[in-house]
Amino acid sequence: MNALESAFANLKKENKKAFIPFIAAGDPDINSTKELAITLAKNGATVIEIGFPYSDPIADGPVIQAAYTRALDKGIKIEHIFKAISETSAELKRTSLQVPIVAMVSASIIHRFGKEKFINECSKAGFSGLIIPDLPVEESLEISVDIKKAGLCLIQLVTPNTPKERALLILSACSGFLYCVSVSGITGERDKIPEELIQNLAWLRKQTPLPLCVGFGISKPEHAKVLREHADGVIVGSAIVKHIETTDKAGLDAVKNAIANLSASLVGALNP
């Protein structure tokens, strides 16, 4: 069983919900990426999403784009990310923290790097799965075979405007967990959980045994409290990245403190 699948299986046994934080690799710098990932793992993360900085991230909102720009301005390269994640994986193993890591990466980067080589490097670095937000299911059929062969999961997204028959096609090509986008739009913090989302989750639940995790706009313990009744986990991106951005000047310990506190409050709301 893939580490991602085991993590969700264990969670289910304990009747708990998943907390999936996101950080952009290289933000504020590549040396901090390992430290921040370990901090998240120690503070209740079930899975950690690592974003590969990209120059033209159309699915991301201003907060994550700004993090990508900061990382790219410091000259981050893909090889640095694989190195940092290898070290993170080794450290997690050493400390017996079983927290799988997934890559959030644009199709553009994978294509240029070379599909086989990219998957191979992901595997070697200890990634358990990939999210390719700009690769719709029709375009992902080929790469999904290679990802599966490498023992990794390919996490697919469904959105509020995905028609039901299309959602079924997406489910058939998805592994690890299903990324349920809360609203039509880009990543970023929002105030409310839409009623329509709750109905979609109920429908999806009947179609698939895959864990359902909700992302885009999840930032507050109140969101987590509502969603714990309907989903298997929440993905928190912009809120974490924003904390990194605002505390960075005070040094790495301040950043670690800030994201540890945010994680604790979200985990507390998810699993009281």
Added chain:
Amino acid sequence: MNAKLQSTPDALGRFGSFGGRYVPETLIEALNELTIEYEKAIKDESFQKEFHRYLNEFVGRPSRLYFAERLTKEAGGAKILLKREDLNHTGAHKINNSIGQALLAKRMGKKRIIAETGAGQHGVATATACALFNFPCRVYMGEEDIRRQKLNVFKMQAMGTEVCPVTTGSRTLRDAVNEAMRDWMSTVGNTHYIIGSAVGPHPFPWIVRDFQSVIGSESREQCIAQTGKLPKVVVASVGGGSNAAGMFFPFIHDKEVELVGVEAGGHGPKPGGHAATLSHGSPGILHGTFSYVLQDHDGQTADVHSVSAGLDYPGVGPEHSYWKDSGRVRYTNVNDTEALAGFDLCSKLEGILPALETAHAVVEAMRIASKLSKDDVVVVCFSGRGDKDCYEIARVAGNSLE
């Protein structure tokens, strides 16, 4: 070779291996809806009639195919004919596509229009179409371009369009496309995105090419009527590639007609110094499509440069990549200095100020014409007028019009 060339994209939206859709799931339904509606519109005679009526009465089509006598004499070879898209309302070819897509949006019952713009020509064309058809319109424009193209910003605002400055990344066209796509992801239910070039996810490259094909169709007929034969060579400038796609497409199956696309050579072939995507780039993904792109080894979009603000785009339409790889169209480039000299020459010899994009095509056409006999004909897509570039040309020459 030509007989096998695809005229429409396949079921996955590809021309050969190029094209497709590399966009977030949120946009897929809107793209499906647009594809279905466009397929209906193609077959709907009343839609086509309405489109052509606006092209005729509002845009002022057909545009002239004009014999440039003094440029011809200067080149000393083939006869040079200019397809005068600069004489269209708003001064460039962009209006053909904006009118077509605004009609499509109306047909789909959309209530709002968004667009991106670089130099501002597509923004002005879309603002124009939105005033005409009473759509609220927002145009995304890089902060850097807003500074360089104040007049176009004023024109858009005068027609009731909201110009939204883009302050991310390089603050130019590429970032404006990103912002427009983001807006569309949140507003896809009631909004249509009028993309300005033959780029982006399927079906945009196909739709834009079709709406611009009026350029090539008219040119082909006019050339036969005026010279009794097809041109030997057809030349057009290529940034994203909308004027070139529209010019070339009706000639694609005329094997005897050579097609030449001219990219921005900037200050030379070093990375960051040009925008010659097909000349110096390689296949990759940008803005939702698989096509030639200018990227670094990690897949990050490269910086581009051209003296022409309409050509400095790091990607190109997927159909051009297809035509390049199939050998049907030859792509070359003209540098900044040559283009500026072309602007000067064309202005002084013909009394016609070309846009800097257009000047690239004029320079290459003169080179080609000089090597041909005087019985041959070279047709140039004269994509736009140079008014918008006067400030920049003066600045480069060390003067200021401010």
